Amino acid sequence: MLYIPLRLSPIAVALCLAASPTQAVELEPQIITGNPLGNRESAAPSSVLEGDQLLQQQHASLGETLNRQPGVASTWFGPGASRPVIRGLDGDRIRILRNGVGALDASSLSYDHAVPLDPVTVERVEIIRGPAALLYGGNAIGGVINTFDNRIPDSPIEGIHGAGELRYGGADTTRSSAGKLEAGNGTFALHLDANSRQFNDLRIPGYAQSAKVRDPDAPGSRHRLANSDGRQDGGAIGGSYNWEHGYTGLSYSRYDSNYGSVAEPGVRLDMKQDHYAFTSQLRDLTGPFTSVKVDAGYTDYEHREIEEGEVHTTFRNKGYEARVEARHQPLGPLEGVVGAQVSRNEFSALGEEAFVPHTDTDSLALFMLEQWQASERLKLSLGARMEHTRVDPDAKGNATFADADSASSFNAFSLSSGAVYQxxxxxxxxxxLGYTERAPTFYELYANGAHVATGAYEVGDPSLTKEKAISTDLALRFDNGTHKGSVGVFYSHFRNYIGLIGTGNVREGHDHDHDHEDDDHDHSGFPEYQYQGVRARFYGIEAQDRWQLAENRLGSFALELSGDYTRAKNLDNGQPLPRIAPLRLNSGLVWELERWQARIDVQHAASQHRKPENETSTAGYTTLGASVGYRFDVGQSQWLAFVRGENLTDQTVRYASSILRDIAPAPGRSVEVGLRTTF
Structure with a gap:
């Protein structure tokens, strides 16, 4: 499902003009995540997903929704949990933001922990590929995913507007509904939304387990991915006060889900999150600053891992994050912003499978970004960030975390420069060109226990030092009206890349009883993996193009092409790094005629044999998808009915970027129907 932006977004304009399709309105997106100065041409490799594009790509999880974007892959842990991977980097190296503020969940800790966000609530996604640590911290050393939901309206609303959508189908037989209402008098604005989604066990081609791990005498489930069903529910209320030179507002949102862990039969994850947000902006100021923007959020997150009706482990994360950005008056040729950010996380894990101690993490940062229009053709930018992080563990008397006896402090520094030449x-x-430092996380420092979701006994290292990287990228961009796109290369060299490296040892797991006859994991022994600092190298290529083929009485025809390739290597042992997506190529033929729209998509992924010795390879695949939609009006409301088919040739797809590649394939053939409206 997808909320339809009710302000001047491309899809809203298209719906409003559906009755007169010969008219056209084109709005150039501005990417504010990578550049708060709001300039259209940013040096950072970034992209926007909204409107029709977001509708066509939208899935139940953020990782799957963005999986076909250049440079972005998915951690895929079944339909209940999937997080984005950018250029081979995942976990705590990718920052997921809500309206510019950290999501503060536990999704970076483990692949089975979902991002507590349903893409149905998202109106716009901005993706920064490559280091964005300058503005958002060392945790953005690999990139940023920033989602926008308008729960705090940032512009005046007149009258009452709304949107709604229903969907049914897909490989997991999704039944979903969503609606939102916005009302205002030009000064006060109110936002309400609610959504609900239920899904069954996922249909898959063949066996869940690959031939590499399948026991011929006990082959496991076939045509269904066991324990992959679940539900997601959410809602929000928000409001704002707008005036000529700014706005201020508050919102509250609730997310509630329950889904099965496909790695552990009989285990379910029950997740809840309450999120409070505040934002305010003052514009057209006199004095040293022309505008000031404040964003803050407080999150209360909890999820329980339940087996046979009993809670075995509970994860909690409470915390806040606040940031202020101030745009200063031009200093000669320089335009820029200065800012500060503060955050606190209180994380705890209680129960039999708790493999990390209670930890409080505090950080404080100062940053600046300056831009100089050096000539009519050349634009330069330079920025810096200083960040102090304190990680304070508390073993709470648990002997397992005896080494977590003292706090660790880190001072990280980041510097970046960019140029755009027309x-x-x-x-x-x-x-x-950028230099970035990242402080190690609490689990990289203090983990000590069996992590059942990954099938490993994870051991942290309290003596770890900062992760350091030098990164660069170069892109050639083009737009002649017929072709619009870019071709770019990137390179990153890490000193002290904190990787989870196998030691070759086997450690005892948890000793509680399990009655599952077909349990995929042996809880009595796990291979040991230790967080270690190594030298590493990442490099690759990304390309995309939208080719306007023709526009005549038969309609408008366009071809969308994209591809990416990433290679990553542990320079200390010479082996490839794990879970790197292979060469991927995407193509989509798009057709529009009056009220009709349709597209055919082909995605190809090569086999991935570049992997560490203890990992398995993945086979290549080619999938086919198609969709068709029809717009119509009923009274004063605009409607869109659509049908979308994916993996229509029913190919077995196993993502190299997923740790469950050998036991949890991607969905098989699916067909989904939907109906949405705005008024």
């Missing part, structure tokens, strides 16, 4: 009206070059 070669001519069609072609431009964008280049970036």
């Amino acid at each position: 070669l001519d009206p069609i072609w431009s070059l964008a280049a970036n």
Whole structure:
């Protein structure tokens, strides 16, 4: 499902003009995540997903929704949990934001922990590929995913507007509904939304287990991915006060889900999150600053891992994050912003499978970004960030975490520079060079226990030092009206890359009883993996193009092409790093005629044999998808009915970026129908 932006977004404009399709309105998106100065041309490799694009790509999880974006893969832990991977980097190296503020969940700790966000609530997604640590901290050393939901309206609303959507189908037989209502008098604005989704066990081609691990005498489930069903429910209320030179507002949202862990038969995850947000912006100021923006959020997150009706482990994360950005008056040719950010997380894990101690993490940062229009063709940018992080563990008397006896403090520094050079009206070059430091997380420092979801006994290292990286990328961009896209390369060299490295040892697991005859994991012994600092190298290529083929009485035809390739290597032992997506190529033929729209998509992924010795390879695949939609009006409301089919040739798809590649394939053939409206 998808909420339809009710302000001037492309999809809203298209719906409003459905009765007169010969008219056209084109709005150029501005990416504010990578550049708060709001300039259209940013040096950072970034992209926006909204409107029709977001509708066509939207799935139940954020990872699957973004999986076909250049440079973005998915951790895929079944339909209940999937987090984005950017250029081979995942976990705590990718920051997921809500309206510019951290989500503060536990999804970076473990692949089975879902991001507590249903893409149905999202109106716009901004993706920064590569280091964005300058503005958002060392945890953004690999990139940023920023989602926007308008739960605090940032512009005036006149009258009453709404949107709603129903969906049914898919490989997991999704039944979903969503609605939102916005009302205002030009000064006060109110936002209400609610959504609900239920899904069954996922249909898959063949066996859940791959031939590499399947026991011929006990082959396991076939055509269904066992224990992959679940539900997601959520809602929010928010409001704002708008005036000529700014706005201020508050919101409260609730997320509640329950889904099965496909790695552990009989285990379910029950997740709840309460999130409170505040934002305010003052514009057109006099004095040293022309505008000031404040964003703050407080989160109370909990999820329980339940087996046979009993709670075995409970994870909690309470915390806040606040940031202020102030745009200063031009200093000669320089335009820029300065800002500060503060955050606190109180994390605890209680129960038999708790493999990390209670930990409080505090951070304080100062940052700046300056931009200089050096000439009519050349634009330069330079920024810096200083960040102090304190990680304070408390074993609470648990002997397992005896080494977690003292706090660790880190001072991280990041520096970045960028340039955009307009070669001519069609072609431009964008280049970036950055140095980034990231403080290790509490689980990299203090983990000590069996992590059943990953099938490993994870051991942290309290003596770990900062992760350091030098990164650069170069992109050639083009737009001649017929073709619009870019081709770029990137390279990152890490000193002290904190990886989870196998030691070759086997450690005792948890000793509580399990009555599952087909349990995929042996809880009595786990291979030991230790967080270690190694030298590492990442490099690759990304490309995309939208080719306007023709526009005549038969309709408008366009071809969308994209691809990416990433290679990553542990320079200390010479082996490839794990869970790196292979070469991927995407193509989509798009057709529009009056009220009709349709597309055919082909995605190809090569086999992935570059992996560490203790990992398995994945086979290549090619999938086919198609969709068709029809717009119509009923009174003063605009409607869209659509049908979407995916993996229509029913190919077995196993993501190299998923730790469950050998026991949890991606969905098989699916067909989904939907109906949405705005008024």
